[in-house]
Amino acid sequence: MPSKRLPDVLVLGAGPAGMAIASALGKEKLEVEVLSPNGPDEPWPNTYGIWGKEVDQLGLQDLLEYRWKNTVSFFGHGSLEEHHYENKATEHSLDYGLFDKKKLHRYWLNECNKSLIKWHEGFAEKITFQKHKSTVITSNGKTYSARLVVDATGYDPVFLKLKSCGPLAVQTCYGIVGSFSKPPLKKGQFVLMDYRNDHLNEEQKKEPPTFLYAMDMGNGKYFLEETSLGLVNPLTMEDLKERLEKRLSYRNISITSMQHEELGLFLPMNMPIPDFKQQVLGYGGAASMVHPASGYLIGNVLRRAPLVAKAISTAMNDKKLSTYHIARKGWESLWPKELIRKKSIYQFGLEKLMRFDEKLLREFFGSFFKLPKTQWYGFLTDTLSLREIVYAMCIMFIRAPWSVKKGLMIMHGKELRMLLRIVLPNI
Structure with missing residues (x-):
């Protein structure tokens, strides 16, 4: 047989x-x-977001459940006045989608x-x-x-x-899907990052910063998620939940119904190759x-x-x-070696962001999103070549305020090895 x-x-x-x-x-x-x-x-169990340009190139746009054209971020302090709130928006002018x-x-x-x-x-x-x-x-x-x-x-x-x-850096988040006493964001809007922190007390402002990731899902339903960038000692779910509740309370918004509670996503950001x-x-x-x-x-x-x-x-x-x-x-x-070199650049960036305080982080992202759309989009989606990434980062460094330049130049140890791997990817 x-x-x-x-x-x-x-x-x-x-x-x-x-x-x-x-x-x-x-x-x-x-x-x-x-x-x-x-x-x-x-x-x-998880949901998957993707930029509209990415999903179009993959030919999978019919698999999206939601697609937003009004995509923005907020890096200023903001206030309760609606006009001031809107004037602080950084418009990305690029569609963002959520897969069904x-x-x-x-x-x-x-x-x-x-x-x-x-x-x-x-x-x-x-x-x-x-x-x-x-x-x-x-x-x-x-x-x-x-x-x-x-x-x-x-x-x-x-x-x-x-x-x-060494220790892994973990991104954590706490989110809810529900209805609210008044709209927590503009109709049809997707918020990639809202770093405004007026709702926090002075002690909380000294803690690792968090941002709001939010989207209008239609029919009075919204998804709001308080998110922390990668940290070796991540914020707890209780901390993130409290910050989200304070963010809403500051704007006199209450939850009228909760359809889903995202109890936390622990995403390792600096996993080694x-x-x-x-x-x-x-x-x-x-x-x-x-x-x-x-x-x-x-x-x-x-x-x-x-x-x-x-x-x-x-x-x-x-x-x-x-x-x-x-x-x-x-x-x-x-x-391939080029992707290993690119990953070293990304890891260098993460290492820096983990060390930035709230003010410096907002200034960094403000500078980053002033790059041409093709450059910041390509960086976030890993679709730029190594040469294009280096060029974009050089342009950003030249245009960034002195505080950001200084933050990027100060080395704490691990960053030097990451930069060395760009030249010697096999170390």
Whole structure:
């Protein structure tokens, strides 16, 4: 009796990253299987925002649930007077969208099913390697083998080994979806960042700053989220909730009904790049693909999947190539030297932002969003080349106020290594 044919790839995880890479591998005519704890039909818990230009280029604009043209930020103090409140807006003049996560999930599930991808349920617990085969053992003793395993299990990966980088910086948030006694923002408006802090007392103003991320969802429903940038010692959910309540109270706004409470998102911002000398390939958050400075991930995950899948498919055409060498080809595609250098710039930026106080942070973002739209958008979405990023940052530095220049120039230790990695990406 002939032995069962070994699948080409086993993907761990059925979230957006797992389904995106599985689908892309399937389109390369590879035999793909997916192992996840809850199976492919389990709803995704998180929401995913994306800039309109990004989603248009991906051709997925029909999967958006909301799209805003009036996108703004606030970096001044503001006041209760409506005209002063509006005059403080920094207009971004760029659409922003929110995916309908059910549609997005269904789209990728359908794409995977077109390639006849097989689904398995279970918790991956152990992995063993042979020269041309990797075998995953689940918590209930079942085994699944393939030429290559791709770990797409998120920010706490099951098998991937990460390089040491010290404590992780975590972005936290507390949000609500509901109705209010009066509109908390202008009709049809999306607020990327509202850093005004008049509602805080003097002691709170000395604490790490937070901003409001907010959107009008129509029919009197709004989403408001108090957010803290990446911090090694993040603010608690209680702190963020109190700040959001104070922000509303300051403007004489009360919550009339709450439809959903976002109890907190803990997003690691400075995850190190994985060790490339391992026989498992990573993808998505597990492979440190989150943007260290902006926290964006979904656009990058969707854009990069076909490129990585192509590299894996090409490597697998050589039947003599070992699992280790196939994984190395995948890593080289996922993290070429230019992207490692770009990540060092982003990590440098995050390290600086974590050290800025509220006033300096507002001045920094005020300068950043005065850059041409193509430059700040490209920086946030990781779509600029290394040369374009360096040029944009030089322009910003020249135009920034002295306080921002000084804040960027003072080195505290880790920043020097990040800058050195731009020249020597393999250190």
